[in-house]
Amino acid sequence: MERWLALELASTIRHDGDGGVTDDLATAHGATRWIHAQADLLTGRVPAGEMAADDDLRVEVIELRRAVRALFARAVSPAAPSSADARQLMPADQALAHLNTVAARETVVPQMDWLPDAGGPTTRLLSAESDPKIRLVAALARAAIDFLSGPQYTQLRACSAPRCVRYFVKSHGRQEWCKPSCGNRARAARHYRRQREAGDDGSAPS
Template identity: 85%
Template sequence: MERWPALELASTIRHDGDGGVTDDLATTDGVTRWIQARPDLLAGHVPAGDMAADDELRVEIIELRRAVRALFARAVSPAPPSSADARRLMPADQALAHLNAVAARETVVPQLDWPSDGAPTAHLLSAEDDPKVRLVAALARAAIDFLSGPQREQLRACTAPRCVRYFVKSHGRQEWCKPSCGNRARAARHYRRQRTATDGGQ
């Protein structure tokens, strides 16, 4: 299954399983765990396995996430955004400016590798020494790639009760981010129908 760093960043706000919402990036330890759990997503950008977040990095990543979720809300429009964002969305023009500014913090140049016994591959060579700058810039570029790519057309906000995730629709009939959300949504619909039938019979 394909993974997108921008979608994983947006998904650090999630349903906690008990009817509330949790933020995986609420503490510096949480940010450190999130970074270190994704060395494959950030490979070539930062030594993710060795990085420990400080509060400045935590705030930068959270602000970038706010911008990404605001642009995700724009992408799914006219459908409603995630319920976690509905009352506190960053304006789309501000989110766009913030995303581009963060991406521009790192100067990178494309480099071509072409071994004599293999296929050519491209990677970005950074002129930035600070790994924390490289990290947030890499996440911003990943969001730009995501939002300018074909997967944007399949981006949806999960409409299951209490879910706050965005997801990429993988087949034509998919309505929710995961099966448990589908089960919850169907149970809620069934409850509403039963209640309507009971109220109507009184």
């Protein structure tokens, strides 16, 4: 399954397996662990494997996540958004402004190389920002911009399985849930609901 950095950020709010919601960014240690886990997606942009999050960085990433999840909720509308934060979403215009502001914090400059055996000139983008923490939040914001402006935008969904709060990209026409375990849980809940409704109206369960 393809991984998107924006989805990984949004999914740091998740079901805790016990009826509640947990936040992977609740502590600086948790934020550091999450950043390290994204090292492959940040390769070439941020030395994620070497970073340690302090509380200021953690709060910045959380605020960016608020913006991303607000825009995800807008993207899946009119379907219901994730229940984790549906009642406290950042307004969409504020989320857009925040995302663009954070993305612009890192100046990226084009550089040209022309090596003898390359067959012609090549270009690459280099960061003019030396602070890796600024580069990190800017990279997360740009990843969200790329995600929401890409073709996967139209396939973004909020998982409707009981207790799940994830967003996911629909990979086939009949997909309703983010993963098979959520599908199993949703079908079991649906079956239980039908059984209970059948019992309530006095008829025998089918």
